[in-house]
Amino acid sequence: DAKTTQPTSMDCAEGRAANLPCNHSTISGNEYVYWYRQIHSQGPQYIIHGLKNNETNEMASLIITEDRKSSTLILPHATLRDTAVYYCIVRWRAGGTSYGKLTFGQGTILTVHP
Amino acid sequence: EAGVVQSPRYKIIEKKQPVAFWCNPISGHNTLYWYRQNLGQGPELLIRYENEEAVDDSQLPKDRFSAERLKGVDSTLKIQPAELGDSAVYLCASSGARSTDTQYFGPGTRLTVL
Numbered sequence: 001d002a003k004t005t006q007p008t009s010m011d012c013a014e015g016r017a018a019n020l021p022c023n024h025s026t027i028s029g030n031e032y033v034y035w036y037r038q039i040h041s042q043g044p045q046y047i048i049h050g051l052k053n054n055e056t057n058e059m060a061s062l063i064i065t066e067d068r069k070s071s072t073l074i075l076p077h078a079t080l081r082d083t084a085v086y087y088c089i090v091r092w093r094a095g096g097t098s099y100g101k102l103t104f105g106q107g108t109i110l111t112v113h114p
Numbered sequence: 115e116a117g118v119v120q121s122p123r124y125k126i127i128e129k130k131q132p133v134a135f136w137c138n139p140i141s142g143h144n145t146l147y148w149y150r151q152n153l154g155q156g157p158e159l160l161i162r163y164e165n166e167e168a169v170d171d172s173q174l175p176k177d178r179f180s181a182e183r184l185k186g187v188d189s190t191l192k193i194q195p196a197e198l199g200d201s202a203v204y205l206c207a208s209s210g211a212r213s214t215d216t217q218y219f220g221p222g223t224r225l226t227v228l
Contacts, residue, residue: 041221042221042222043118043205043207043219043220043221043222044157044205044207044219045219046216046217046218049216087156101159101162101170102157102159102217103159104155104156104157104158105156106155106156107156
């Protein structure tokens, strides 16, 4: 599976946009980019995923560069409840033993402050 | 719609004792996963089921860990005997028919081995 690199921690002011970067320079054409977050003492929560095109849902937007080697998760108006660990994951979508597997890294600790 | 249900939420046992965790996936999800999350780390896959069949158990320590998913719905993960190093959060996730479908996680069981 392609590896991802994320900053260890980031801060964001409440009400501002939070932009979380992720590098996945070895991503292959058969891998999606997924984002999950984990609030303290809870299980990981799915946020969004994409392959090539930018994606948006009610939680966030995902911007993937044209060469697919990096992406940015955008929380447009961060709130205190968005404080969490954010995981960027590349996920294999073809056959083999890695099919569908999620491999979590260390993630980015996002702290939203008043 | 109910999410993934896990019980118990917390378990404290002494080393060498057995312990079991239970998971009820989202209705209609035929793929079920067990992950282990050590403190400060991302979750790591232990085993993946498609219906009743364990299709990826390569990361399950088979000397003391076992899992079952009878009837292809609920699943139980067991440790016997538990060791100090087994203290972690055990997470269950489920997804739809395809292994690339989005995985949804339960709240986890926090195990403390004394």
